[in-house]
Amino acid sequence: MLQLVEMIGRMxxxxxxxxxxxxxxxxxxxxxxxxxLLYIAAGENDFRNEAKEFLISRADNDSGEKILNDTNVELKxxxxxFKDANIPMDANLDIxxxxxxIVILPADDPEMEIVPxxxxxxxxxxxxxxxxxxxxxxxxxx
Numbered sequence: 001m002l003q004l005v006e007m008i009g010r011m012x013x014x015x016x017x018x019x020x021x022x023x024x025x026x027x028x029x030x031x032x033x034x035x036x037l038l039y040i041a042a043g044e045n046d047f048r049n050e051a052k053e054f055l056i057s058r059a060d061n062d063s064g065e066k067i068l069n070d071t072n073v074e075l076k077x078x079x080x081x082f083k084d085a086n087i088p089m090d091a092n093l094d095i096x097x098x099x100x101x102i103v104i105l106p107a108d109d110p111e112m113e114i115v116p117x118x119x120x121x122x123x124x125x126x127x128x129x130x131x132x133x134x135x136x137x138x139x140x141x142x
Contacts, residue, residue, distance in 0.1 A: 034059035077104070094135045105135070 009019035021031070029035060039054035041047045082089050085104070092107035123133045 029056075029058055096135055 007019055007023045009017045012018050024030070036057050036059045037054050038057070039049045040051055042050045079089060082091075087093075087104075087106050094105045094107050096103045096105070120130060120133070123130070
């Protein structure tokens with residue numbers, strides 16, 4: 001089983017992050033090692049790191065590429081969460097990441113209103129598919 005470990009460092013006046021040597025040695029990264037920094041950018045042409053989080057690894061380690069190319073990423077949710085939200089355990093889910101929250105909805109929600117045709121025309125012109133519009137509207141309602 002993997003364990004997520006958090007290290008605390010400090011940004012110095014030169015813009016460098018200082019992490020205690022003993023902690024870095026536990027990661028296998030040594031002084032003068034070349035490192036790779038991986039983070040999620042705000043958009044296709046917007047490279048801001050809005051989450052203010054990143055993954056650091058040795059440059060000769062392809063862990064970042066493995067994460068980006070892994071199509072078998074699993075998200076495990078406790079059964080109690082499904083029960084409390086009245087979502088069947090075998091339901092397909094839509095997951096929407098929003099500012100400071102993640103909204104999880106059943107993919108086929110019979111209570112979802114149909115998007116008005118006037119709005120759908122606008123979304124079509126913008127190149128936004130109907131299924132994405134539906135998920136976003138549902139997430140905003142929640």
